[in-house]
Amino acid sequence: MELVLALGIGILTSSGVWLILRPRTFQVILGLSLLSYAVNLFIYAIGRLKVDAPPIVGAVAGAASQYDDPLPQALVLTAIVISFAMTALLLVVLLASRGITGTDHVDGDDGE
Numbered sequence: 001m002e003l004v005l006a007l008g009i010g011i012l013t014s015s016g017v018w019l020i021l022r023p024r025t026f027q028v029i030l031g032l033s034l035l036s037y038a039v040n041l042f043i044y045a046i047g048r049l050k051v052d053a054p055p056i057v058g059a060v061a062g063a064a065s066q067y068d069d070p071l072p073q074a075l076v077l078t079a080i081v082i083s084f085a086m087t088a089l090l091l092v093v094l095l096a097s098r099g100i101t102g103t104d105h106v107d108g109d110d111g112e
Contacts, residue, residue, distance in 0.1 A: 005045050012038035025094045025104050029087060036083035040076045047072030 012034050019031030047069040098104050 002045075005041065009038050009041050009045070012041065023105050023107070025097065025106055028106060029090045029094065032090070033083065033087055036079065036086075040079050040083075043079065044072050044076050 016031045016034035016038060019027045019034060022028065022031070094104070103109070
């Protein structure tokens, strides 16, 4: 399980970095989205991978290691909402920039 998660985080991170380095703005936005997904998986993995562990409900009776940690889940849920808003804002800026400059290159030049 840990190996699959680590490979998934690595593939998402490397794909995101590769897309961020591309010259078109839409590819940069996709790269930022992939990086945010990789960070979300990383935050979730930090909270210990437990299968079939009950959540903390009410008073904790016993060792805290027997329960699932709700903090990484709350952080990831908040990060998903923030990344959705960031992506929507970037798409609006992309459309405005393309309307003004007539191109979707990051530096505003087609390279011709």
